[in-house]
Structures are given as structure tokens and as C-alpha cells.
Amino acid sequence: MAGPTLRDVAKRANVSIRTVSNVVNGYAPVSDELRARVQAALDELDYRPNLIARNLKQGRSGMIALVVPELDVPYFAELAREVITAARARGYVVMVDQTDGDGERERELLGRDSRATMFDGLLLSPLSVSAEELRARGNRVPIVLLGEHIFNGSFHHVAIDNVAAAREATAHLLGLGRRRVAAIGDQPYATGETAQLRTSGYRQAHVREGLEVDERLIVPTPRFHRRQGAAAMEQLLALPEPPDAVFCYNDLLALGAMRVLTRAGLRVPDDVAVVGMDDIEEGQYSTPSLTTIAPDKKEIARMAVDVLMESISGAARPPAEIVVPHRLIVRESTTGQVPAIPS
């Protein structure tokens, strides 16, 4: 079962363990003849270094962990992809874990027996763990937070400007002349910080146009899946005065909402215009294609990994609030314009 160790190779080649190690790592000078002999032994035994031992000795594992609520939510899958790519470019591999948005699961990570110590750093996209909790557990592993807005600056944090993004999305709808613009996805409670920022942007857009917000048009949802978007849209359609546009706090909500609209025989965008957030690939191919706010995911991943690497190598710079660019991508669901099919 267990493979050959440096000791086995050393014995076979009749050299010291240390020399084998040197050959494997290309370290100190080794004569050509000896190198060849050792190499032969390595090949014959098909030696593979035991990385766990190496890690122990070196005090690092070359692994970081990425913790997201749900991996099968496209936004997180796409983000995970970018994180894995960015980490690989820096010689790291990524352990991916999901919490199912379960606070307990998130807290486990911080507990005494968590596997967190196996990793050199943590990228965390928390749903219900608060910054205070995170800080309370004096964690030894460097952490960078993703997405969730954290008010006290205890940790590095990478995200887009949620308020501005939501404002722009809403302004886009108002700019098209829509006057009953709904919002799907508010979360008016402690762990809904991101959602609240978006609601705040939604309100700002109205204020800037001198318009009142009809509170009935703001529909909270406990989660951000298609299902909740569909349910919220049904609720909105049941209003005496239904909306003529909807700003959804992510693309999945928007897709669920569009499904209900289409099913109800309403036309998008003619009867109701729809905007989402995240720019998941699905939105490019939906019918109609989805107008959305596109965060720069590559950049989020790159920055997060960079900052984490810095923390890992001991740079003690103060926690940074890193804002990554975003942009509005206009597609059929608001203007009906047909973009070229990517090919």
C-alpha cells in the first residue's frame, strides 16, 4: 500500500537519504554519476514524494480552502472556477466546501476540530456567520471574505460596490420609462447585509429621479434561487397594480421571475422588463436573454487570492476593503434588442 520512501530509494542506490532528497529537489550539487544512480533507483521504485511529510516539515500545505454556500449555484461555480485558476497560477490547490447556507456548518469551520488548520488560508463567502463571530474565534489561518459586506474592518474583503450596482440597474429601468419598478430579494434582517445594500441602491435610484418607492413592490426572499424568484413574481402579479419592471438581486431570481411572466402570457420586456445581477452564463442564453449587472469575477478571484497569498506570507497590512469593478450588460429582457449570438 504505502509507497517507497526516501529511505528505500537511498538503500537501493547505496547513498544517504539526504542525497536522494537533494536529487529529487534538484538542490545541492550532486555529481552526474551519483545523480544518475539515484535517478535510476527513483525510477525503478517509482518513488513519489510524500507531500504530507513535506508539508509538515515546511509548515505549509500549498492548499487553500474556498467555502461557498452552494456550489451548484452558477455564480459560485463560476467564481470557484476562477479561484481555482488563480490559485493554480500561484502554485496552490483549492479545497472547495459548501455550507448550504447553514450557519452551523459555517461555524464548524471555526471550531476547534475544523480542518481549517490543514490549509494555508481561507476564502470565505459567508451567509450567516457575522464578522464578530469570525473575529471572536481568534483564528490562526488567514481569511479573506468574499461578497458579503462586513461593516467592521476586521478582515480583508473583496466585493463589488453593491449600492452603486443596484442603483445603476434600477436607474436603467427607470430610464426606460418604467414607473412601477419592483425589487425581488430584500433580506431585512441581520445576515442579509448584501441584500440590504442592494435595496438601498434601489431606493437611491428612485430618489435621484424624484420618485416614490411603493413598499409593496419590494419583495423579500429568504434565498436567491429560481424558485424564490418565481414565487415572488407570482406575488407581484397578484397586486392590484402589478409592476412594469423588476430588479432582481441575482440572475437566478430573475430567471425564475421571467419563467412566471412568460407562463402568465406576459411579454418580457414589453409588459415587464427584468434585470438581474451576477451575469451567469445562463442569462446569455435564456429566452429572452437577461440584462444584468456583471461583476468582474476574474478580478474578484484574482484579488482575493492575491490578498490571501500576501497574508499567508506574513504581510501584516491592515484589512483591506477591496472594491472590484462591475458593469451593466443590456440584453433583451429590458430593451428587447437582440445581441449577436456568441459563436
Place this chain on the structure above:
Amino acid sequence: MAGPTLRDVAKRANVSIRTVSNVVNGYAPVSDELRARVQAALDELDYRPNLIARNLKQGRSGMIALVVPELDVPYFAELAREVITAARARGYVVMVDQTDGDGERERELLGRDSRATMFDGLLLSPLSVSAEELRARGNRVPIVLLGEHIFNGSFHHVAIDNVAAAREATAHLLGLGRRRVAAIGDQPYATGETAQLRTSGYRQAHVREGLEVDERLIVPTPRFHRRQGAAAMEQLLALPEPPDAVFCYNDLLALGAMRVLTRAGLRVPDDVAVVGMDDIEEGQYSTPSLTTIAPDKKEIARMAVDVLMESISGAARPPAEIVVPHRLIVRESTTGQVPAIPS
């Protein structure tokens, strides 16, 4: 930087290292008084066990690796989710890596310096590495293959019956009276084994109905993304006699194809019926919703993890070819019937 070790705690509590270890692990009997003293020291220093050291000593890491082509392909994301869940139930965490379908990247995994040795086992969904190559590298880490059909039985392998699945999908279309059923996704070359199985099922369905296959209706695609589905559909529409139905080798191809159909002013399913494979969540919410072959992903993940665990614990049973159930889920894209929106 480095946290306190057992030694530090031992010194503080004035006991042996071994005793601290016993307390941490709840091992051998320790008197209440001493336990309390050690516990106090543990708490004061906020001790966290060094899992890398523990792993080295115990010869296992408690980690398995899942290697997929692309994590942002919904099928793989959903599969990854199930694998992570199944592994967690058995006390394992999962390192996720993606190869981008790049053969080199896949082969790296098997090379001398790969990090594979850090894991107790490997779940591999190979695109271009062949079974022979895999076997050639005498790998020391247990491997279970996912999805890709491997002809020689050198490894455990978990998948659905691709031929039967494709046959059923095609038969469904033929059963609706369609007579020009196209197939999108063939890969008539060495690494396209799975695709070829599906093509084979597609042909079988025709043979059983005593129908000829029009070879022009079989459109190969290098990959299985929306983009290729769209391109293939455009090609099919340009035929003198376009198809009245399409069987796509996965849901993404189908969604890309539907997008083109809708854009061309054709109605799905009235003018062209569409079937996919994988049952990704997106297909439930697309317009129209997508008829598809649903593999039992939970079961795939569960079986794969189970078999891997067995191999890890040393059971030397011969490589198994494990077939997981699938079923046809009929939605709007073939019959126009409107299923209830899940709510």
C-alpha cells in the same frame, strides 16, 4: 504565526505531551482533575491540532480529490455538490480541481510531482486521458472513474447506461411522430467514447422503428457547451430538409439549440422538439422547459464515494463497472405540456 503545539500546552499545564494528546482525543483515562487542568490550558492557548502532523502519523489525510473538466458546467457543479455531501457523510473533505478538458492538465495529475499523493483517493472524470495511460502510471492512490466509458476494466467506474439512455431519448421523439430527428454532440474520435455510446443509442432507436438515419442529421461538436449547441443548430437549420426534432447529448447543447430555434422564429416543440441529457436545474426553468434524461446524480456520487472508500480501506475487490439508474423526464420542449412550476 504558528499556533501553540501540544508541547506548549503540556508545559503550561505541567503534564506530559502525551497526556494533553489524550485529553484532546478523549483517549485513555485521565483523572477529572487533570483533565480540567489540561482543558484550561488548551482553552487559554486556544490550541488547534495540527492536522498535517496528525495525517503524517496516521498515514491518511481525510481528503479525496474530485477532478472534473469544468466546474462551471452545471452538470459537474451539481455532481460536485453531491460528491462533497456524500464525502462529508463519511468524514472526508473534497479537493476540487478542474482540467479544462486539457489532456496535459489531466496527465499532470499522474506525474511524479502531482499533489495526488496528498489525497487518500481520487475521483476522476477524464476527458482525454485514456484508461491505458491511467494504468500505465502505476498509481498508488485509489481511483474511481466517473462518467467516461472505459473499455478495459482496470478501474472502478460509475456511470449511467449511455446507450440505453440515448435510445430512450430518441425513441421518445420518434414516438411523438417525428421523422427527422437530429443528433447534436457526436465525437467520432478516440476520446469521445461517451458521445459515441450516445450516437449508438440514437441509431438503435431508429433501427428498432425500422427507420433510416440521415447521416447529415448527426452533427459532431468538440465540446458540450451552449455555444456548440447553438452553432450545430444553425447548421441543421441550413439543411434543405431541416429536422423536426433534436436529441442533444447534454442539456447545455439543448439550451443553445433552443435559443437558436426561438431566435429563428421556430416554435419548440411545435416545429422542432428538443431533448437533452443531464437534467440540470436550468432546464426546469428554461422557456420552454427542457425534456431530458436525468441521471441519478446523488446515486452516482454516493456509489463513487462508497467504492472509493472501500478501495481506500484496502478492500482489493476487482474493478467494478457500476451502472446507475436514469430516467426520462418529459417537459415542454417535446410535448408542450406545462408542468407545475415548483414552488
Place this chain on the structure above:
DNA sequence: TGAGGGCTCTGCAACGATGCAGACATAGTG
């Protein structure tokens, strides 16, 4: 010829944890 300097190569200790065997003290037994 002998000191000094490179070049190779080696052995020991250590990373932080656990397995094992045994030390010591106390309790139980005839």
C-alpha cells in the same frame, strides 16, 4: 609540501502528532 578552498556527500535533529510499553501509585485479594 602544506594550507586553503571548492565540491560532494552525509548524519543528526526537527516539524507536531500518536503508538507503545512501561512506571508509579493505589486498591483489592487471600
Place this chain on the structure above:
DNA sequence: CACTATGTCTGCATCGTTGCAGAGCCCTCA
């Protein structure tokens, strides 16, 4: 009271690797 059984606790060795210091050896040059 001697002897064994039991219950606690400890120290040493070890997992497989790498850092460090130094041992030989050969060559060069004064």
C-alpha cells in the same frame, strides 16, 4: 502483609521529509 490487578500518567520512538553543520576528498597555489 505480600502480591496482583487496576487506573493514571509518562517517555521514547516514529511517520517521511528537509535544514543545518560538517566530514571527506581533491585540487590549487604559494
